[in-house]
Amino acid sequence: xxxxxxxxxxxxxxxxxxxxxxxxxxxxxxxxxxxxxxxxxxxxxxxxxxxxxxxxxxxxxxxxxxxxxxxxxxxxxxxxxxxxxxxxxxxxxxxxxxxxxxxxxxxxxxxxxxxxxxxxxxxxxxxxxxxxxxxxxxxxxxxxxx
Numbered sequence: 696x697x698x699x700x701x702x703x704x705x706x707x708x709x710x711x712x713x714x715x716x717x718x719x720x721x722x723x724x725x726x727x728x729x730x731x732x733x734x735x736x737x738x739x740x741x742x743x744x745x746x747x748x749x750x751x752x753x754x755x756x757x758x759x760x761x762x763x764x765x766x767x768x769x770x771x772x773x774x775x776x777x778x779x780x781x782x783x784x785x786x787x788x789x790x791x792x793x794x795x796x797x798x799x800x801x802x803x804x805x806x807x808x809x810x811x812x813x814x815x816x817x818x819x820x821x822x823x824x825x826x827x828x829x830x831x832x833x834x835x836x837x838x839x840x841x
Contacts, residue, residue, distance in 0.1 A: 697728060698725075699728030699729045699730075699731060699733075700735070700736070703732045703747075704741075706748050707742060707745060712748050713749050713750070714729055714748050714749075714750050715803075715806045715810050716753070717753050717754070717802070718752045719754060719755050726750055730747070730750075733747045753809070753810070755802075759791075759801075759805075760793050762806075763801065766805045766808045769808065769812060784801065787800050788801055
């Protein structure tokens with residue numbers, strides 16, 4: 696199974712609103728693979744009417760260590776938790792040192808968490824999410840604040 700297809704199937708399973716693609720070193724091809732895989736899943740009737748998540752392009756300008764430091768801080772302060780067991784990711788996170796090969800799982804986690812932690816990105820996500828418009832709480836005399 697292709698990575699593009701795996702990515703799309705996982706995004707369907709999770710109800711993802713975005714897929715983050717690193718544009719360095721063949722990122723255009725990765726983006727195209729995701730688009731083609733989604734189109735194939737649509738043809739096969741597997742998308743259940745869900746629209747394709749937006750693709751967020753990231754360009755890794757800084758070194759891995761510099762990109763990972765803010766995310767490591769989120770972990771250390773308890774703002775990020777792993778809800779399931781990710782043994783291979785956790786191994787990469789605790790054993791990688793600068794100069795080693797590219798830690799694929801750690802890179803993906805850093806890009807995803809950077810996107811999720813970015814306030815501007817959160818505003819974009821909230822504008823795209825369906826659901827009721829937030830309302831003010833009732834006033835103390837029972838009227839609704841408008």
